Amino acid sequence: MARGDKGGPTITRRGLVLMGVQLALVGTLGWRMRHLQVEEAERYRLLAEENRINIRLLPPARGLIYDRAGNPIAVNRQNYRIVIVREGARDPEEVLRRLSRLIEISPDRRERVLRDIHARPAFVPVTVAEHLDWESFARVAANAPALPGILTEVGLSRHYPADDIFAHIVGYVGPVSDYDLSRIEDPDPLLQIPDFQIGKNGVEKRAEAELRGAAGNSRIEVNASGRVIRELDRVEGRSGQDLQLTIDSGLQDYTLRRMEGESAATVVMDIRTGEIVSMASAPSFDPNSFVFGISTGEWNALNQNEYRPLYNKAVSGLYPPGSTFKMVVALAALEDGVIGPGDTVFCGGSIEIGNRRAYCWRRGGHGWMDMRDSLKNSCDVYYYDVAQRVGIDKISAMANRLGIGVRHDLPLPAVRAGNMPDRDWKMRVHGESWLIGDTVNSGIGQGFMLASPLELCVMTARIASGNAVTPKLIRSVDGLPSAMDPGEPIGLNPNALDAVRGGMFAVSNDRRGTAYRARIAAPGMAMAGKTGTSQVRRITEAERRTGVFRNEDLPWNRRDHALFVAFAPFDAPRYAIATIVEHGGGGSTAAAPIAQDVLIRALYGPEPPIEAWPSALHQTIRERRRLGQDSASVQRSRA
Structure with a gap:
């Protein structure tokens, strides 16, 4: 800027250019703000909604298996389990110590739980114990106020009331393994749920598609860290089909x-x-x-038995x-x-x-x-x-x-x-x-x-x-009889x-x-x-x-x-x-x-x-x- 003949300030050409650039920049920013706030407002509102609403899968109830007279031989029963959430526990080690006074938790199990909760986000629940009897479950629930971060949950697990009678026919279920996933070209999203169980042997395995059912979903609101705030909507899944066998x-x-x-x-x-x-x-x-997790000793006893059970x-x-x-x-x-x-x-x-x-x-x-x-x-x-x-x-x-x-x-x-x-x-x-x-x-x-x-x-x-x-x-699938051709x-x-x-x-x-x-x-x-x-x-x-040689004079396997x-x-x-x-x-x-x-x-x-x-x-x-x-x-x- 320079002074004129009368001593007043005058605007030079350079100043005019600089002012023009500044006006253009301010105008561009204003236009951009208007574009984002007015024209793109709906789009960004939806994106924000996506970020705070999660959809979680709800595992369906597995189909039941019956004998020819309608007696249940593979059922679902309530699985009482205890989980811990680190962010609510404050001192997880102390909480687990208190919990062990109410239910039996081995030192090895406590160490494993502590490793798991520190390896996961603070809001993710970790299973401490499952398949509890009602008395133990109720005892923990009654003392929940003194156990911060401890939650009691009720799920479903497979049970075979006839024990060994149908073992080779019905088979058993077990958690999805990495090997199971590697053999499936397009795995059902259900299989990604932790501890989700699928058929491992027998009819449970061969009729997995019919017995599994279809997942439901739950829309939940979460905060910025991903913690659940509330459930917005729930659609229940479709239970698996019930099978009736021809076995008496x-x-x-x-x-x-x-x-x-x-x-x-x-x-x-x-x-x-x-x-x-x-x-x-x-x-x-x-x-x-196998459903509850077979011990090494029991597995070895079965696997090494020369009668091959x-x-x-x-x-x-x-x-x-x-x-x-x-x-x-x-x-x-x-x-x-x-x-x-x-x-x-x-x-x-x-x-x-x-x-x-x-x-x-x-x-x-x-x-x-x-x-x-x-x-x-x-x-x-x-x-x-x-x-x-x-x-x-x-x-x-x-x-x-x-x-x-x-x-x-x-x-x-x-x-x-x-x-x-x-x-x-x-x-x-x-x-x-x-x-x-x-x-x-x-x-x-x-x-x-x-x-x-x-x-x-x-x-x-x-x-x-x-x-x-x-x-x-x-004999039938969901009550629909199978064709019996002589x-x-x-x-x-x-x-x-x-x-x-x-x-x-x-x-x-x-x-x-x-x-x-x-x-x-x-x-x-x-x-x-x-x-x-x-x-x-x-x-x-x-x-x-x-x-x-007579048979009775020979070793059994000869x-x-x-x-x-x-x-x-x-x-x-x-x-x-x-x-x-x-x-x-x-x-x-x-x-x-x-x-x-x-x-x-x-x-x-x-x-x-x-x-x-x-x-x-x-x-x-x-x-x-x-x-x-x-x-x-x-x-x-x-x-």
């Missing part, structure tokens, strides 16, 4: 107790509908241990079917026309196959055998001969037709398909040609052949009915089926039958069955010369498996059964008596008449009932 609780309980002390499995199926009414694997385990032998166990497979060979031969029911084969105790001999289980042989007698006496030589005539490919095709070597679609994990080999299979898997000795071994259910108890039960149901019965485990006719010659059924009838009802002592004696309830014994070791020629399959009543088949006792020895002595008792229980209900058993067993049954070992007594004691 009473029969399932009895079946498992009847196999107590054995490593065994039994499957019982309704032939008319395909419904599985019992599927037990022994020994079992308590699934509640965690393993579902009914659907995952694969075993050589032994002589229970002879019906398949017989049907393949009859359908192919290479032998008739009345044609005979001579059994002298062994047969020469190439440069070796194949032996019958009866050292002296059975003499001349027709089909009925071959099944009744379980003659091996008969089936060595017949298997060579019909060939492995037709035997394999018949086995598949009857349900062996087929993975049956049940809502269970680890349902395995057995192995029904043929020529192509051996070349593909072993790179070797099929030998005549392989066919001979297959004729008596040995060699490369494997089947599960479920497959053997399906096989028996299809022989009994002549229909392609399909196993079913779900299956289309399997297309086998009725005369062939009658011949095989007649041989099975003789097994259980002819005095010389291998399962005569395990028959059902009541008129009109007779069962038709077949015993089986599958070797787990090779008997050497030297052992045959000096005498084959003894033969014992098998038995049957259906009843013979004239109007209703139930099919398959039982295996691992390393049980003979099918007639170890497996058949179990199947006999279970079938009688299935046919008559909780109080079968003693006349259903042969008279020679009446005293044994009376003694079992006196000791409370029959099914009705077991159920009463559990109630």
Whole structure:
């Protein structure tokens, strides 16, 4: 700025420019303030609203699981838990010390809680204890004013009221792990909730989508630090669907107790509908241990038990079917026309196959055998001969037709398909040609052949009915019944089926039958069955010369498996059964008596008449009932 001729101040060009710049800057700022406060006001108001309102997921109630009569076998019960919030506790260590006077909290647990609350924001609750009984929970709630930062909460947790009875079928739930999340391509946001539980085994796992339900949500107002101020809105989630299984609780309980002390499995199926009414694997385990967190000691005890209690032998166990497979060979031969029911084969105790001999289980042989007698006496030589005539490919095709070597679609994990080999299979898997000795071994259910108890039960149901019965485990979903299709006719010659059924009838009802002592004696309830014994070791020629070791003289894990399959009543088949006792020895002595008792229980209900058993067993049954070992007594004691 300069002075004029009269001494007054004058504005220079530079000053004018500077003033113009200042006016422009002020104008720009004013315009920007107007734009933000007037034109963008609504947008920024919404952004501010977003920042102070959070949406939280509300886990739904898990669907319940019932047995066929509507009794609950997987339920949700209240989970009383205690949490601590650091910002309200002021001195968390002192608060935990006071709390430990009211409920048991181990020093290790206290240290872990302290680590967790210091690792998280001050307003985030940390679980101190859960699954408390009501008395402990109420004691803490009553003393809450003296426990700053301590909150009592009520949630839901899974419970299995039948303990071990349904463990292998229903399975159990557990917290979502990083491994679970890694296997899911687009995980449900529910799975991100801390300690959210999903199915880990059994129906709980396979029907997870139906049982889980859909999350609700809660709109909550939080302050600048993220602490909850109030709940603005709540939309409850959709509970999971309820499932009803086909299993009969009473029969399932009895079946498992009847196999107590054995490593065994039994499957019982309704032939008319395909419904599985019992599927037990022994020994079992308590699934509640996994829900609450199984201890290291309990886990090691289960995992190291040679009877494999965690393993579902009914659907995952694969075993050589032994002589229970002879019906398949017989049907393949009859359908192919290479032998008739009345044609005979001579059994002298062994047969020469190439440069070796194949032996019958009866050292002296059975003499001349027709089909009925071959099944009744379980003659091996008969089936060595017949298997060579019909060939492995037709035997394999018949086995598949009857349900062996087929993975049956049940809502269970680890349902395995057995192995029904043929020529192509051996070349593909072993790179070797099929030998005549392989066919001979297959004729008596040995060699490369494997089947599960479920497959053997399906096989028996299809022989009994002549229909392609399909196993079913779900009876209804949310009250909507599942379709119960008895299956289309399997297309086998009725005369062939009658011949095989007649041989099975003789097994259980002819005095010389291998399962005569395990028959059902009541008129009109007779069962038709077949015993089986599958070797787990090779008997050497030297052992045959000096005498084959008896099973009871061998270590447990080197003894033969014992098998038995049957259906009843013979004239109007209703139930099919398959039982295996691992390393049980003979099918007639170890497996058949179990199947006999279970079938009688299935046919008559909780109080079968003693006349259903042969008279020679009446005293044994009376003694079992006196000791409370029959099914009705077991159920009463559990109630």
